[in-house]
């Protein structure tokens with residue numbers, strides 16, 4: 185970005201919290217003032233929500249930036265905080281996980297069950313020679329053993345590196361090698377799209393190139409035939425026969441908890457390192473504050489996969505440290521029918537739902553009749569994460585899932601931040617559709633221009649974090665220099681998130697997509713997000729992706745790809761007409777500068793395996809280049825569809 189982002193979108197709708205929720209909210213407006221008055225005291229108070237074996241001597245050591253140490257000298261065990269202390273407090277019979285497999289099989293796991301399974305797994309890993317400081321790779325479907333495996337590692341002080349089950353043998357192998365993992369925990373397979381999807385063959389292929397791996401623990405999930413080597417051990421013969429007695433040892437607050445490789449939307453994956461005390465403090469507090477979680481009455485469901493950071497912080501560590509009852513679902517949202525998510529909400533009485541814009545837009549494409557066919561009256565709070573949520577998708581979510589009355593919290597954060605950073609507080613904030621609103625109490629975020637100067641209200645630029653936070657990444661595994669270069673070199677003394685953002689006239693923050701995706705059209709920096717949101721605000725569009733393609737007159741020209749909503753007719757002339765309408769609609773909504781040069785109607789968009797749009801591939805298409813790296817693409821046939829259609833586009 186050579187100059188500040190143009191600020192095109194003008195969204196004025198605003199929705200205050202429901203009175204009932206506000207009256208009983210876990211966190212009130214006072215939290216902001218409290219954190220402003222003494223940020224470190226505020227975080228110390230949140231750390232006190234956890235059980236520590238030894239109290240810290242110092243809240244933050246920032247004497248060697250950007251290498252932070254939080255709760256210096258303190259000791260705790262993460263698994264103890266997520267399990268033992270609930271059991272010891274007499275809540276062992278409380279359901280921790282209502283699990284549902286894709287074929288419809290179910291398991292009900294109490295805190296006592298989860299504790300027992302975790303103790304057995306901790307003993308089994310110890311017997312296999314895993315000790316504190318070692319790394320364990322986890323490559324599992326969404327089954328309870330995934331949470332057990334993570335908690336067992338945490339319990340014995342081994343850092344886990346969870347790799348999403350959709351990644352290839354190469355990606356898995358690179359990640360295992362980068363962390364020198366000693367053990368891999370996997371399954372024969374899982375269920376996806378109505379059939380078993382094998383995992384073990386991928387692990388076999390990956391491990392062949394990983395000399396560090398001594399054992400592979402295999403959960404039997406699908407019962408499909410698998411190849412077997414001398415490194416392989418069945419989970420049910422190893423873990424389930426191990427002793428259920430295990431005493432958790434405390435670890436230093438800065439002991440490594442996990443490594444998680446970012447999804448690779450933009451570049452070579454980075455092994456993000458998180459540690460123990462600060463991470464759990466913020467993951468736990470934000471679950472309590474942002475979701476207003478009431479462990480006695482709520483049923484919480486985060487639809488992410490544990491292979492992403494959202495699954496780490498908001499399926500495993502945040503909810504379990506708070507003693508929540510949650511739903512965990514193995515499969516895809518349209519198996520065996522497009523109402524599967526709503527059926528699950530209905531069946532378990534889900535009250536808090538946390539999902540991603542990509543899913544909301546998919547549901548929009550399928551039509552509102554589908555959620556309308558289920559009883560969603562148990563819901564009381566909705567959340568979104570992963571990408572900017574277009575105002576129209578936000579409205580659809582509130583209207584058709586939230587009965588037109590539930591708060592929607594749009595939560596901005598990253599693998600690197602470990603926990604939610606910018607979000608409405610559901611009992612406090614009058615939210616605007618499409619805005620993450622304000623930094624949470626204890627977080628100091630800002631939007632700055634090229635020179636690192638804070639932009640005034642109404643301005644756009646780069647999102648930065650001005651002060652360290654407890655769940656910040658500590659480094660990139662094995663590469664301190666890349667850590668400094670990537671995040672701390674763009675602006676002196678600030679963390680550079682890599683996202684564009686603007687402040688509206690009230691000072692509220694709007695995320696505008698990745699800095700790499702910003703377009704430069706006739707000398708104006710225009711955000712892809714705003715043009716996409718304008719397209720999605722047209723009643724015939726469910727989802728859109730926009731890129732800047734080289735143009736001889738304007739420098740870059742806007743090229744858009746749009747997915748029509750369910751019943752839209754796009755055959756022949758109707759399609760031509762819709763494209764013309766859409767170009768005018770964008771021009772009217774945002775101004776003529778944002779009018780796309782070209783719009784293509786497509787059935788799907790290229791997405792990463794975590795569901796984010798991969799604009800760089802669309803840029804390749806728009807500029808007639810051969811495609812760049814497609815290995816993190818969810819479905820590579822999508823690109824063929826789009827490229828072949830492109831030749832006929834105008």
Ligand code: ATP
Nearest residue numbers: 446447448449450570571572595596597598599695
């Ligand atoms: P990589 O860094 O390897 O390219 P990634 O950034 O997609 O991968 P994540 O850490 O999972 O990996 O995603 C964080 C990014 O997702 C943020 O930097 C931002 O671009 C986007 N994001 C997440 N939540 C929001 C949100 N609520 N609003 C806008 N953008 C969001």
Ligand code: MG
Nearest residue numbers: 446598599682
């Ligand atoms: Mg990123």
